[in-house]
Amino acid sequence: MNEPALPPLADLRFPSIDALRAFDAAARLGSFERAADELAITASAVSKRIATLEDLLGAALLARGGRSLTLTALGKEYLGQVRAALGLLAAVPLHQRARQRLRTLRVSAPPTFARHVLVPALPGYTAGHPEVEIEVVLSIPFLQDSGSVESDVEVRHGPPGSPGMALLMDEAVLPAACPALIARHGRPRLPADLAGWPLLRTPVEPWQPWFRAAGLDWPEPSDGPRLVDLGLTLEAALARQGVALVRPSLARGWLRSGDLRALFDLPAQPAQQYQVRVRPGDLAAAAFADWLATVCDTAVAEGRAALSGPA
Structure with a gap:
């Protein structure tokens, strides 16, 4: 079969592979420094390679300003073409090292989920996938839309049905307290008996859904510190500071x-x-998300079982 002929050499301007890899890494990771870490070169070298590429093309690909890099409109279009070309080159067997290099998979997750669900299960994943290096970073509630966390797999705590998101956990919440607080106030028989109890408050897990389920026409608690983290709320409950609205999967050890x-x-x-x-089109990220879904199913089941308390 005859292959299509390339345009005349005089009409072609081939950039270096190193420049294309530097551009791809900087666009994906959002900074010259992080791209340099991945490519094992200096940030200055990354910047120079991209500048040479831009000179060759006669156009700016990255907007340099603030704390992170952003793609220009032309840069976004060119990035897709570059990644397609690099993907074809990477698929050539002769271009691959005898020993497969580690693939770094960056996973961002809220702190409490990372500590109580993701990290405890990671040994099981890494044992079965020695070719993948997992990098876990924490995302902060209410700052997730700032674009500050770039990742291959992103876990969020938000309204079900958010665009582009797949449900990981379908879990109910209920109030829990430490034995010392229960002894101080007496075991409540009815939800209304919680009047006068300190209720720990966090915008991450508002009380209104449980109030409605309990038939209570109460406003959100307004006393005490406002804890913008589910883990801090659990720690406050353990420290006798009040009643926490808990997800059993996150509190299963203490339950x-x-x-x-x-x-x-x-x-x-x-x-x-x-x-x-x-990340769209990332098969390794999709496989990790499938594995994480099974981890979450186990955590939810263990949380339900833990509600019965000590054996």
């Missing part, structure tokens, strides 16, 4: 040990759930 105890068998669907999004 099993009896350090936290559910006050009512009255779960409610929360306003937000954990969801995941992967």
Whole structure:
């Protein structure tokens, strides 16, 4: 079969592979420094390679300003073409090293999810995927839309059905407290008995869904510190500071040990759930998200079982 002929050499301007790789890394990672770490060169070298590429093309590909790099309109179009070309070159067997290099998979997740669900399960993943290096970074609630966290797999805590997100957990919430707080106030028999109890508040997990399920026409708690993290809320509950609205999957260890105890068998669907999004077209990221979904299913099941408290 005859292959299509290339245009005359005089009409072609081939950039170097190193320049294309530097551009791809800087665009993907958002900074010369992080691109330099990946390519094992200096940030100055990354900048120079991209500048040479831009001179060759006669156009700017990256807007340099602020704390991160952004693609120009032409840069976005060119990036897709560059990645397609690099992908074809990478697929050539003769271009691959005898020993497969590690693939770094960057996973961002909220702090409490990372600590209580993701990280404890990672040994199981890495044992089965020695060719993949997992890099876990924390995303902060209410700052996730700032674009500050770039990742291959992104876990978010937000309203179900968010565009581009797939549900990871479908879990109910319920109030729990430490034994010392229960002893101080007396075991509540009805949800209304919580009047006068300190209710820990966080905008990440508002009380309104549980109030409605309990038939309580109460406003959100307004006393005490405002904790913008589910883990801090759990720690405050353990420290006898108040009642936390908990997800059993995150508190399952403390529920099993009896350090936290559910006050009512009255779960409610929360306003937000954990969801995941992967980089489009990234098969390794999609496979990791599938694995993470099974980890979440196990965590939810263990949380339900832990509600019975110590054996």
